Amino acid sequence: AASFTAAKFLAPAAARSGGDRAPFPAPSAFSMRSLRHRPARRLSSVLAVSSDVLKAAPAAAAYPAVTREEALELYEDMILGRNFEDMCAQMYYRGKMFGFVHLYNGQEAVSTGFIKQLNQPDCVVSTYRDHVHALSKGVPARAVMAELFGKATGCCRGQGGSMHMFSEPHNLLGGFAFIGEGIPVATGAAFAAKYRHEVLKQSSPDGLDVTLAFFGDDPEIWKKGPAFGMPGVHVDGMDVLKVREVAKEAIDRARRGEGPTLVECETYRFRGHSLADPDELRRPDEKSHYAARDPITSLKKYIIEQNLASEAELKNIEKKIDDVVEEAVEFADASPLPPRSQLLENVFADPKGFGIGPDGKYRCEDPKFTQGTAQV
Numbered sequence: 001a002a003s004f005t006a007a008k009f010l011a012p013a014a015a016r017s018g019g020d021r022a023p024f025p026a027p028s029a030f031s032m033r034s035l036r037h038r039p040a041r042r043l044s045s046v047l048a049v050s051s052d053v054l055k056a057a058p059a060a061a062a063y064p065a066v067t068r069e070e071a072l073e074l075y076e077d078m079i080l081g082r083n084f085e086d087m088c089a090q091m092y093y094r095g096k097m098f099g100f101v102h103l104y105n106g107q108e109a110v111s112t113g114f115i116k117q118l119n120q121p122d123c124v125v126s127t128y129r130d131h132v133h134a135l136s137k138g139v140p141a142r143a144v145m146a147e148l149f150g151k152a153t154g155c156c157r158g159q160g161g162s163m164h165m166f167s168e169p170h171n172l173l174g175g176f177a178f179i180g181e182g183i184p185v186a187t188g189a190a191f192a193a194k195y196r197h198e199v200l201k202q203s204s205p206d207g208l209d210v211t212l213a214f215f216g217d218d219p220e221i222w223k224k225g226p227a228f229g230m231p232g233v234h235v236d237g238m239d240v241l242k243v244r245e246v247a248k249e250a251i252d253r254a255r256r257g258e259g260p261t262l263v264e265c266e267t268y269r270f271r272g273h274s275l276a277d278p279d280e281l282r283r284p285d286e287k288s289h290y291a292a293r294d295p296i297t298s299l300k301k302y303i304i305e306q307n308l309a310s311e312a313e314l315k316n317i318e319k320k321i322d323d324v325v326e327e328a329v330e331f332a333d334a335s336p337l338p339p340r341s342q343l344l345e346n347v348f349a350d351p352k353g354f355g356i357g358p359d360g361k362y363r364c365e366d367p368k369f370t371q372g373t374a375q376v
């Protein structure tokens with residue numbers, strides 16, 4: 001649980017056309033290094049490649065180039081994800097949230113590295129560990145926090161909660177609690193993108209809109225990519241610059257209509273799996289081990305070493321994000337609960353027989369409740 005996890009990522013981008021077996025495009029510095037260290041196996045002309053993962057502090061010179069603006073955007077997004085989740089932990093223990101709350105601490109490089117490469121029309125399909133994916137996709141922190149508080153101002157009007165973040169304007173298609181549940185949804189979104197592009201001729205000049213599907217699974221899922229006709233890539237998920245490089249390649253490939261890529265981002269998640277299991281928050285030995293691989297500390301070090309920004313500038317970003325997260329809590333706290341009438345909205349079946357009756361009592365208290373249910 002709290003020890004080791006792998007966060008996987010699929011960029012279906014578009015329903016693949018039959019016989020689409022294009023190899024992964026010209027390898028970047030990242031994949032060239034990978035190939036030298038561990039020769040890639042070619043299966044049906046589709047590659048599965050692995051970078052060196054979980055090695056301590058790789059040489060800065062080996063990193064791909066990043067501009068000051070890009071580095072600061074990555075830093076800010078990762079700080080937002082971390083501070084937001086730290087605040088969630090506090091709020092959970094103060095009784096402001098209920099049900100399951102799954103945190104993302106330690107995995108920020110995956111969310112930031114991928115989602116910050118997307119455009120607004122691109123879609124994200126998440127898992128039950130979805131708060132930070134929502135933030136990276138641009139859902140305001142106050143709307144995510146209010147959703148966690150179950151308030152009417154939340155991004156799902158308080159009806160989704162921690163595991164079901166959704167935002168139509170940001171094309172965040174939901175957090176999904178069943179493992180793998182988001183993949184068919186992502187395939188549908190990718191098909192819609194392909195249809196808009198090829199049939200309706202409505203896409204942007206860049207190409208197809210891209211869909212990202214996050215999911216977790218057993219180790220080494222990247223090796224299965226070629227079996228499904230897509231490249232499989234293994235990357236250090238604690239290194240945002242490496243993740244970003246792989247994300248760029250996968251997203252560009254998808255946008256060109258060349259199909260999906262299966263990327264496994266290997267991460268250490270720390271400080272909490274699910275807040276339903278507080279034991280995981282009490283393991284200082286593991287915490288210090290993970291802290292040594294903290295993706296935010298690594299990026300900060302890189303930014304300073306490369307003279308992209310000063311410590312003071314990074315502190316200002318941290319201060320700005322502190323204020324954003326504080327404000328999100330104040331907003332969520334002050335927001336109203338959803339009205340009772342909302343209970344009956346967004347229910348697939350006719351809600352006759354459920355909910356609250358005209359007398360203000362729950363219908364299940366009515367002796368005719370079963371009869372009402374049978375009529376649905």
Ligand SMILES: Cc1ncc(C[n+]2csc(CCOP(=O)(O)OP(=O)(O)O)c2C)c(N)n1
Nearest residue numbers: 005006129177178179180215216217218273
């Ligand atoms: C289809 C399905 N089976 C079982 C579960 C129960 N379950 C909840 S979390 C979990 C472990 C998931 O591990 P991983 O996908 O690696 O994600 P992590 O929580 O480690 O980030 C399981 C088996 C589920 N949610 N859905």
